[in-house]
Amino acid sequence: MKKSKLIVFFIPVFMVLFLILGIILFPNESITSAKEGLNIWTNVLIPSLLPFVIGANLIVDLKIVDIIGFIINPITRFIFNVSGKSALVFAISTISGYPVGAKLASELRINSQISKSEAQRLVSFCSTSGPLFIIGAVATGMFQNSELGYLMITCHYLGAISVGLFFRNYGKETMTKSSHSLRVNIENVINTRYSNGQGFFVLFGNAVFNGINTLLMVGGFVIVFSVVFKVLSLFNIINLISYILYIPLSLLGVTKELCYAFISGLFEMTIGCNKIALVTSSPEVLRAVLASFLIGFSGLSILAQCCNFLAKTDINMGLYIFSKFLHGTLSGLFTFLLYPVFKSTQLVSNFASVYNVFYNNAIWNFYISNYKIILPLFIMVYILVSLVFLEKTSSKIKKSA
Template structure:
């Protein structure tokens, strides 16, 4: 019998048995961790996410996202080497968050609307968190800093775009580009009759939003219990100790390492633990939160992979994409963190961080970043106008 197949068959079953045994041995601790997960779900996730999820469902059903997809269609073709149908997936993923992007990409591949390679390229950048989770739940609900939330959101999308650019040549194939104008695509959408009335769409959006949050709550609670049991078995402590030995020169304590590992299981619990940890500067907390939000944690990875595994898109490459997304999001958050301040922060991180920012050019950039931002926007608009003109030719 093949050893690898035997291990692959029995390993998940042994993990489940270990967790059930942990619940039996530590019933009190399991209940307390479940209560902690419920507390996060009720006090942070429901008030911050439910209105946005309902609104996002309405945006999709009322075809607002379809119009957005038509607008960004030429950009995604040129930038990420994906077809026009894939542009909509990126738009919905950016609005709705996990795991919608992975599900839609899998649906396109399952229906054979895109190739295997294009599906792989698509999931590399179309699996993102939603804006309100980062801004509402993490930045406002946990960090009490909305400005930092906007920065983390920007870095989250920049990380996804960076991974998409890296994988744009995956499979060595080019998408078929259509020369239809944006206005023509929008007119086609307008002429297409709507399947449901507004009130039916609104009712379905509310029902789907509540069901989605119930599923999210279930994942938060179960992974809270799983993390607690693994901690009681000293598995998390051992991993934290090894991680702390590796990154202690960068000022990371064992407490922050343990909190970070919890985020690898479930992002809401991890972000909450990281932010509540002591002895670590805010820039490091924000960067670590950006990593685990982009990586998405085992709970969301399991949801996304359940869709992807139904197709021939490689789940291992997808998980690697999410790891890269986390790395880039964390780096961008660390580099752009001073934008949220009116002065350059002095951090305990300290020597490395201050060495990076302690020069006149970087100081001038951060003190005048609004001017630089305006210049970047102007360049972006000029580029898109030029690109659209080339398409018409």
């Protein structure tokens, strides 16, 4: 037997045994961390996710996705090279949050409504957080600054759109225009909708049942990863990772406390954002950038939830995780660039004495002094590059076809 197969087989076994050993050695701490995960699930995730999950299931079952998809198909086909129904998944994800986008994308693929390449392009940008979490939970509840939430949510969606443009040419597949008129397509959807004989209340009951099961699964992941993080902390593994990460980040002025908070967010996004917000010794802009990265990346807990849905399809999960890392990086970058607009002149006076290592330098001061000129130029260049990229990829696909 090959060594690679043995390694793949035994790594999950050792991880589970390690977790069980940690729970046995530290039962009180494990119970406390499980209660913290349960508290996040009951107070944050259920109220914010359950109505949207049920609504999203109904939208799919009632064929509303198909009808709206036909209407917006020309726009989404040009921008993201996906069908209209796929772009509607992105819209639902921006409202409802994790892991609804990945769930709907996997269902479209399971039902063979989209191709493998389109599904891969879709999940690269349709798995997003929702406004209720970013503005309500993170900005208002954790950072005590509701206005910061509007900056973070703007950068979060800009990052998602940028990733969608980056993956636009994946699979070298061109979305073809429908051969039927809009009216014929809608009539076909309506006929299909009533062909199964299920009424509204049957579909509503199924949506509630599936929504509750989805939330139970989400809660299980949150609780398990809360315990995992606690066990790793008690074994000082998190401290070791934080120290390794602190070595390069210390050049930017990042403290060990902030590194530890950031590492916790890589496991569970909500816990990490809360810990980052509590590190008040660091400036708000850096905490906002790190929180934006975590929300875009989503953390191992949410990645595991999304991969649970995607594993039922032929979507490449490694590529999906890379797209989430790219989403987090771009969200943090946009937050950094747009923060001067958010803070205006107050930013200049606050940073010189608080964060000298990172911000008291010629490049940063030049950017702050001239951001009203540099930022519009950056936006113009970004739009221009995006348009050129769209044009080139479209021409390449046409030539290959």
